[in-house]
Amino acid sequence: MQYLRRIKGRLDGANQFEPTTCRMCVLGDWLYGEGQREANEYGEAMLVLFNALLVPHERFHQASEEALRCQQVGDEVGMQRAFTEVHTLSNTLVTILLQMDGLSGKVKYQPAIAECS
Template sequence: MNNNVFFIKRLNDHVQYLSKMKGRLDGLNQFEPCNCQQCALGGWLYGEGLNEVKPYGAVMEDLFQALFIPHERFHESSDEALCCQMAGDELGTRRALTEMHQLSNTLVSLLLKMDHISGKANLLPVAECS
């Protein structure tokens, strides 16, 4: 995949999940949430993600590792929001939804930093062959 859009694609995967989950909570769809390893972002995190970020160096690997906990917690909050809603707990639903958005902001921030690093790497001059 073109490195100029690679991390934005991962960000979009997450935003799409958030949008579908929000739609479910708003009664607009019947989206079924999945665990943190089954969504598109999770598939990448637990799959080829580390191999794809390693060429960018230690800072990128640290950012990659920083995605795991908020991503896992985001899915837990999503499940909690849905469970609270189904139980008629409006306050619990709102709290879980707030946490979902806070965690989403963390994930988006990390992915944007990764995109920025990958963009800078693409701008590095290539050594000319003699």
């Protein structure tokens, strides 16, 4: 969400935010770092959701850069089209992350806590 706001701010002329690659943002750092190992701890359903993040996340970054390129050459229609895609992809990513969050409370192994007598 922060990345989306920064891109929007850049397109509106409110900041000089420079987009990053899909591996350099906070989500990308997790996806291409500890993410798969962590998702694996929750089982197959979580891995399916984890893998569902990869393509839209990469496309999110590509569309962000495309929106900025279109703006730089004065292509308002192209900029709006690309930013609409960025916004749609952001919603997709948030939806998947919320599904993962919901699943995480249901499936991860929780060791039994010994009761004191």
